[in-house]
Amino acid sequence: MSVVASVFVGLAALLxxxxxxxxxxxxxxxxxxxxxxxxxxxxxxxxxxxxxNQGFYNLFLALGAGLGLVLWWTGHETAGKTLVLFATGSMLAAATVLVTSGRRYLRAALTQGTLPLLGLLTFLAA
Known part of the structure; x- marks a missing residue:
């Protein structure tokens, strides 16, 4: 499960x-x-x-997710999982805010939020 979770989080970070x-x-x-x-x-x-400015928010969330994965896989499970959950939760929250801006943003919100949601859920199960 950790590998699957890491793939989702890594893809969310790349996005x-x-x-x-x-x-x-x-x-x-x-x-x-x-x-x-x-x-x-x-x-x-x-x-x-x-x-x-908004682009840098996205970069910082990606860096947080990536660093969380590095920590997770190098034996710092608690710190890594915490950082991954914070970063993916923040990505998901941003997607939720985006969809509340109007129905025309639904596709963008789904694009922005699906991988973080899958990463967050699979990391919680790991």
């Missing part, structure tokens, strides 16, 4: 690193801002500081 890249590095590229339903380049430019 959040990719979200970081889109929001903090590539935000002003049309193929990126369109993915986030931003209307035009001017709107992307205006929202860039917000997206930059």
């Amino acid at each position: 959040h690193v990719s979200i970081f890249w889109m929001e903090s590095i590539a935000w002003t590229r049309p193929e990126v801002w369109r993915r986030f339903s931003v209307a035009d380049q001017q709107s992307a430019d205006v929202t860039r500081p917000m997206a930059y």
Whole structure:
């Protein structure tokens, strides 16, 4: 079960690193801002500081999940599990907040929250 849980958490972390890249590095590229339903380049430019900040939140959650896995697999089970559960719980909470922003965000919330949910549940069972 630990391997399955680690795969889900690792995939959740990788997803959040990719979200970081889109929001903090590539935000002003049309193929990126369109993915986030931003209307035009001017709107992307205006929202860039917000997206930059939000992207780093995603990176920090990914780093927390990754560090938790490293701790877990190197014999620091309590610290590792705690960090993994905090990071995946925070990812799941963020997805929940996103879906409360409106029905049009349901797909994004499911994308953002499914892997953390599976990681959290399987880690609780590990």
